Amino acid sequence: MAEVTYRDALRSTLIEEMERDHAVVLMGEDIGVYQGTFRVTADLLQRFGPKRVIDTPISELGFIGAAVGMAMLGLRPVVEVMTWNFSLLAFDQIINNAAKIRYFSGGQVDLPVVIRGPNGAGVQLSAQHSQSLEATYAHFPGLLVAAPATPAEAKGLLRTAIRGNDPVVFLENAALYGMKGEVADGEFALPFGKAEVARPGTDVTVVAYSRMVHLALAAAGQLAGDGINAEVINLRTLRPLDTQTIIASVTKTHRAVVVQEQWKPFGAAAEIAARIYEEAFDELDAPVERVTGADVPMPYARNLELLAVPHEGDIVKAVKKTLYRT
């Protein structure tokens, strides 16, 4: 067990997997000489050479399309997008191709592609660098969607993603790259579709993923001071979604709050709330609450930006609402 950053957990996993399997190749903009915009690929070009650490032209559509071709031929490309916002340039390759090639081959063709990079808001990066696209990608059958919240999850989920045989949308978070945490040694891996109870509790279930898990835990700490014992569930992956763990918790607490950074309409929280209503309606003592970002493109001005993302206090308020307390 060692304490490492989220960034180093990702980087060391890439190194381990590249050493273990020569089919693993990295590609993306500025990942080689420049070592990655967020330094996740620091010194990997030196270690593995330009055939396996590929600085691509600025062409998301082209290089994600090429990764799809490489994967069809048995390579395991791990593609870095500078931010997930730029993946929209390659939407057709991800949605119409990567997600459907197995299906269109009647199950004959594996597609082991991992696309990774930061998702969600940063600090004053405006509307085209700050979007949270998890619900967009989790909508499509054929794609797996992971959203690690801690260094250990970054390592464990990335290993599973690289060793799998399906395309994975791997959503990191810029605010978490510097976060430190304990990570197990050896070939530590975490399964997809298995949520973690990040904090056990009895009064209310707070469901979150990625950076929002830390907000939820902070809110739970604050609520404890008011005598409210919140259970926090960290989803880890959105597809597959661990409905079982959510329902088991709600069956115990009878109340639920779902937290997401993205916009409210048609978001992940709407889907999770619907699953709770479908499978545990009779267990609920209050409507499911959603804590979300504001329904605007992300503003540049810092004061407006802070108003557009969820905060600890919003979760506290939502939890109290489910308990009919103010």
Next chain:
Amino acid sequence: MSAMEAKARVTPARHKTLGLTDKDVLDMYYYIALARALDERMWVLQRAGKAMFVISGPGHEGCQVGAMWPMDKQRDWFVPFYRSIAACLVKGMTASDMLLGLFARANDPSSGGRQMPGHYGHPRVKILSTSSPVGTQYPHGVGIAYAAKIRKTGEITMVAIGEGGTSQGDVHEAMNWAGIYKLPVIFVVENNAYAISVPLHKQVAGGNVAARAAGYGFPGVSADGSDVLECYRVAKEAHDRAKRGEGPTLLEFRVPRLGSHSSDDQQERYRTKEEIQADRRRDPLQTFRQYLESVAVMNEGTHKEITDRIKREIDEATDFADRSPLPEPDSGARYVFHEGD
């Protein structure tokens, strides 16, 4: 001996100077004729209500057979587009493979009834996935070629598209990448001068697809798509270049468009009778037959033999596909994710 046959004895036949045997060119004719007959059968089946949709490529068969001929059928890869019927037949798909796809049968080897007709894919004969949005297969071809290059397998990739697809960003990004890394890939563009209804002058600035290769630092060649042997010659050169590690080639084949875009289209709505008539005179099935007769490789008898054999094969394939079962309803949710080893 006819006068024509006598003349053929004097000048060496063109195909021989290219290193092709009489058997080669007769086989090439067989594939052109098979693709055409299968194409026509598919349309009949669609019009008879046996199939929902047909998309095919009458007029494109000659360049496809010529271009595919130098490829190694076992080792090399082909990433087709929806007019690649003849190329896919040469590469190893059969008439019944294609009709099983047309009828969306459980034993359709491309997709088990999941993908549209004409969207050929057959991993076992190294034909990979075509997609409905045009141009998207170009980056796939480049990725396959990159994988082959770093693994030093010697596999060469051919990827095909129509000239309409070349307007897509994918095509630029793919050719740029291939040029940077000198990848063993052959870019084929079958230019029939129409993107559904939009004529060449409204879709290709400069009017010349092959010229675009210069911008990416590799050769671009434009050939008459009705001249099967010329298509073979330029494809052979491209294949040799790729084998020698000299990188990609762009091949533009100017082909006649003898049919409508798909079974949902009527080209008479936007093309003149005169233009369609002029295209018919460039039909590769006819031009190649005339060539084979002029060099006395084919006569009435051999032609009838080939035609009869094709009719028999297509009749059998149609019956077989028609009798084959539909996909099992309880398989409806399958093939979305990996199902275990």
